[in-house]
Amino acid sequence: xxxxxxxxxxxxxxxxxxxxxxxxxxxxxxxxxxxxxxxxxxxxxxxxxxxxxxxxxxxxxxxxxxxxxxxxxxxxxxxxxxxxxxxxxxxxxxxxxxxxxxxxxxxxxxxxxxxxxxxxxxxxxxxxxxxxxxxxxxxxxxxxxxxxxxxxxxxxxxxxxxxxxxxxxxxxxxxxxxxxxxxxxxxxxxxxxxxxxxxxxxxxxxxxxxxxxxxxxxxxxxxxxxxxxxxxxxxxxxxxxxxxxxxxxxxxxxxxxxxxxxxxxxxxxxxxxxxxxxxxxxxxxxxxxxxxxxxxxxxxxxxxxxxxxxxxxxxxxxxxxxxxxxxxxxxxxxx
Amino acid sequence: xxxxxxxxxxxxxxxxxxxxxxxxxxxxxxxxxxxxxxxxxxxxxxxxxxxxxxxxxxxxxxxxxxxxxxxxxxxxxxxxxxxxxxxxxxxxxxxxxxxxxxxxxxxxxxxxxxxxxxxxxxxxxxxxxxxxxxxxxxxxxxxxxxxxxxxxxxxxxxxxxxxxxxxxxxxxxxxxxxxxxxxxxxxxxxxxxxxxxxxxxxxxxxxxxxxxxxxxxxxxxxxxxxxxxxxxxxxxxxxxxxxxxxxxxxxxxxxxxxxxxxxxxxxxxxxxxxxxxxxxxxxxxxxxxxxxxxxxxxxxxxxxxxxxxxxxxxxxxxxxxxxxxxxxxxxxxxx
DNA sequence: TTGTAAGCGTTATCAT
DNA sequence: ATGATAACGCTTACAA
Numbered sequence: 001x002x003x004x005x006x007x008x009x010x011x012x013x014x015x016x017x018x019x020x021x022x023x024x025x026x027x028x029x030x031x032x033x034x035x036x037x038x039x040x041x042x043x044x045x046x047x048x049x050x051x052x053x054x055x056x057x058x059x060x061x062x063x064x065x066x067x068x069x070x071x072x073x074x075x076x077x078x079x080x081x082x083x084x085x086x087x088x089x090x091x092x093x094x095x096x097x098x099x100x101x102x103x104x105x106x107x108x109x110x111x112x113x114x115x116x117x118x119x120x121x122x123x124x125x126x127x128x129x130x131x132x133x134x135x136x137x138x139x140x141x142x143x144x145x146x147x148x149x150x151x152x153x154x155x156x157x158x159x160x161x162x163x164x165x166x167x168x169x170x171x172x173x174x175x176x177x178x179x180x181x182x183x184x185x186x187x188x189x190x191x192x193x194x195x196x197x198x199x200x201x202x203x204x205x206x207x208x209x210x211x212x213x214x215x216x217x218x219x220x221x222x223x224x225x226x227x228x229x230x231x232x233x234x235x236x237x238x239x240x241x242x243x244x245x246x247x248x249x250x251x252x253x254x255x256x257x258x259x260x261x262x263x264x265x266x267x268x269x270x271x272x273x274x275x276x277x278x279x280x281x282x283x284x285x286x287x288x289x290x291x292x293x294x295x296x297x298x299x300x301x302x303x304x305x306x307x308x309x310x311x312x313x314x315x316x317x318x319x320x321x322x323x324x325x326x327x328x329x330x331x332x333x334x335x
Numbered sequence: 336x337x338x339x340x341x342x343x344x345x346x347x348x349x350x351x352x353x354x355x356x357x358x359x360x361x362x363x364x365x366x367x368x369x370x371x372x373x374x375x376x377x378x379x380x381x382x383x384x385x386x387x388x389x390x391x392x393x394x395x396x397x398x399x400x401x402x403x404x405x406x407x408x409x410x411x412x413x414x415x416x417x418x419x420x421x422x423x424x425x426x427x428x429x430x431x432x433x434x435x436x437x438x439x440x441x442x443x444x445x446x447x448x449x450x451x452x453x454x455x456x457x458x459x460x461x462x463x464x465x466x467x468x469x470x471x472x473x474x475x476x477x478x479x480x481x482x483x484x485x486x487x488x489x490x491x492x493x494x495x496x497x498x499x500x501x502x503x504x505x506x507x508x509x510x511x512x513x514x515x516x517x518x519x520x521x522x523x524x525x526x527x528x529x530x531x532x533x534x535x536x537x538x539x540x541x542x543x544x545x546x547x548x549x550x551x552x553x554x555x556x557x558x559x560x561x562x563x564x565x566x567x568x569x570x571x572x573x574x575x576x577x578x579x580x581x582x583x584x585x586x587x588x589x590x591x592x593x594x595x596x597x598x599x600x601x602x603x604x605x606x607x608x609x610x611x612x613x614x615x616x617x618x619x620x621x622x623x624x625x626x627x628x629x630x631x632x633x634x635x636x637x638x639x640x641x642x643x644x645x646x647x648x649x650x651x652x653x654x655x656x657x658x659x660x661x662x663x664x665x666x667x668x669x670x
Numbered sequence: 671t672t673g674t675a676a677g678c679g680t681t682a683t684c685a686t
Numbered sequence: 687a688t689g690a691t692a693a694c695g696c697t698t699a700c701a702a
Binding site for chain 2: 694695696697698
Binding site: 104116 | 380382383384385386387389390395397407408410411412414415418419422425427428429430431432439442443445446447448449450451472473559588591592595614615617618619620621622
């Protein structure tokens with residue numbers, strides 16, 4: 001049935017030990033043996049069994065990645081960045097979607113541990129104590145991607161969300177806006193919610209602009225629908241508002257769609273600034289000026305960090321990647 | 336270090352066989368023993384090692400999914416549909432992106448085989464003989480998702496792309512358009528290219544409309560940029576054209592963006608019809624009327640088919656899912 | 671009901 | 687340079 005190292009050894013008239021040696025380039029065999037073994041491998045079409053190997057070497061060359069229910073685009077970009085470097089390092093990646101449900105997360109984590117993945121990338125979700133305790137228990141390298149926890153020394157890679165939101169807001173101010181609304185995500189979200197909200201407020205304060213609660217609306221999922229609804233609310237109650245900063249491109253594009261429906265011209269009447277710089281920003285009309293996160297790079301850096309950890313090398317306990325402002329057409333410069 | 340079934344047996348004062356039995360609910364032990372074992376498991380925090388189990392039972396409860404470089408949105412929807420049912424069935428999924436490069440595909444396939452996945456979902460890519468030969472060799476259940484091969488009896492799940500494109504074009508005709516351009520993908524693509532093109536032509540023919548090569552443009556990646564460029568070409572050389580059918584939402588949204596730049600009103604001057612019904616269709620402005628594929632469902636059906644195959648149950652060798660037309664605002668009815 | 675022991679397909683240790 | 691053989695952590699006959 002399945003061709004094993006034994007079949008190869010037999011065909012090459014040698015022992016399984018020698019076959020293993022040549023297959024793993026360990027040396028300690030004659031050139032002659034090597035040729036015979038390789039020939040047998042080729043003729044039999046033998047391919048080694050990583051499961052059996054894993055048992056011995058205690059390494060599966062597989063990592064797990066858990067995603068909550070975040071934007072499809074974010075997921076895609078992260079995953080691509082991740083897969084790019086795992087591929088180069090001969091690792092595979094198991095993905096799980098958890099929809100931010102703790103039971104689902106725990107089951108996913110347990111399955112990953114059962115399969116003895118060498119490491120885990122935990123993405124964009126809030127980190128609770130149950131997860132941390134489990135990470136501690138299973139003692140597998142973990143890195144947080146676009147999230148972090150103050151109760152843990154697990155390394156993370158992200159942008160500085162506070163600074164990013166500050167810069168985005170400051171960009172609007174610099175371009176002549178002084179009544180700026182915000183479509184925030186869930187303010188309880190310790191990454192994409194609270195810090196971005198605070199960054200917005202901080203930029204306002206720095207410019208001596210008042211912080212009005214009425215100019216702030218809270219979505220809960222950073223999604224298109226939220227953006228649409230919150231835009232309407234914002235416009236209905238803030239006639240003087242000239243710009244809106246949305247905490248995600250999806251929300252920003254929802255806002256733009258709502259604007260079209262309300263016959264409000266973007267950016268002439270109201271400017272909109274997004275966050276993320278996913279493909280959505282380009283597709284929206286007008287195309288979104290947005291705060292760009294290096295999403296793919298965040299993914300690949302997370303894996304690099306994880307692999308260092310797995311290999312027992314020294315690794316950073318935080319990597320903050322630079323953000324930038326991508327100018328397109330959704331913000332009017334009114335200087 | 337690692338807690339094994341041995342530790343549990345020792346602590347529970349019994350044999351590893353009995354521990355295994357209660358862990359797997361095999362019966363053949365006293366209630367008393369069961370309690371003791373479970374207690375030991377709990378106290379030690381034992382979690383079984385799927386790798387070791389896989390060696391014996393020759394099943395990893397893992398499937399592999401290979402994606403080419405198709406649209407991020409398609410990938411996301413497929414993967415979600417897939418993961419939904421694997422999760423329910425206690426399977427994990429390993430994803431690989433191949434960028435449609437045969438060497439990369441072969442490496443990915445080999446890695447999946449090395450890890451002894453129980454099945455493979457092969458998505459949206461053209462199937463060459465090398466792949467087919469490898470599938471035959473490794474003798475692992477495979478299902479094609481949104482692709483197929485005439486040289487193979489490997490089962491597939493997809494929509495009927497010819498009919499779908501026919502219906503999309505017929506919809507435009509029915510709504511009063513008679514000079515209809517097409518932004519096709521690569522016509523060599525046996526799934527999203529050729530059949531959709533033929534469906535378009537067939538609908539034209541059926542309505543006694545001429546098929547003009549000048550009304551057809553070929554992108555190569557079904558992407559946004561292609562859509563932009565091909566729209567311009569089409570408009571520049573076809574003053575009478577009132578509608579365009581694009582073979583993907585991404586191309587359609589590219590067309591819309593180009594239209595905005597050229598000050599062409601959609602749908603008043605030109606109607607645009609997309610294909611896929613991804614989130615992009617909703618974000619575009621005007622929102623895309625498009626031919627909807629049940630993407631998530633396609634993913635989940637593919638897994639169901641695969642799992643049946645893995646479990647040795649009877650399975651269909653093709654499942655064609657129904658498509659539909661999702662009306663939004665990008666097509667004008669000029670009756 | 672329970673335990674002993676033989677694998678599963680590798681790698682790694684130890685002789686030779 | 688080579689080959690036996692003992693792990694690895696489980697499941698599963700087979701005995702008792």
